[in-house]
């Protein structure tokens with residue numbers, strides 16, 4: 001739940017790019033060949049119509065009953081690793097790596113955010129904390 005909520009609010013990739021190979025009809029739209037689409041996944045992840053008025057709050061419990069429930073069955077409402085045939089091949093690796101790293105840290109330390117921390121996310125290819133994330137580690 002915490003990982004999902006972090007990926008929702010601070011999606012490392014903010015856009016997906018797709019090119020239409022041949023003319024296609026999408027609903028009422030006719031899309032010519034070679035049209036490029038930027039699919040703004042960060043905007044989807046911050047859409048109050050999908051997530052509700054508390055969209056900007058960090059609320060891991062919104063995922064308590066799974067992604068489908070959190071997005072009201074909007075299958076493309078939460079796509080931090082992309083979607084379709086070109087979905088991220090490293091997604092399982094990335095999620096497992098974070099779970100292992102977090103569980104190793106949590107077994108040994110307690111930690112709090114340092115008073116020096118400044119919340120200032122920036123996009124430089126991916127979204128990252130511009131001034132880092134300073135934390136204070138303590139023995140358990």
Ligand code: HEM
Pocket residue numbers: 011012013016017079080081082083084085086087088089090091093094
């Ligand atoms: C939190 C970590 C990560 C995030 C948020 C992420 C996100 C993404 C996104 C959004 C895409 C584009 C998917 C699409 O166009 O539908 C992508 C593609 C890709 N990712 Fe990741 N990724 C992560 C970690 C990794 C890792 C750890 C690896 C490799 C070990 C990896 C390898 C790839 C590759 C090879 C592609 C291209 C897949 C293709 O075009 O067929 N990613 N990733």
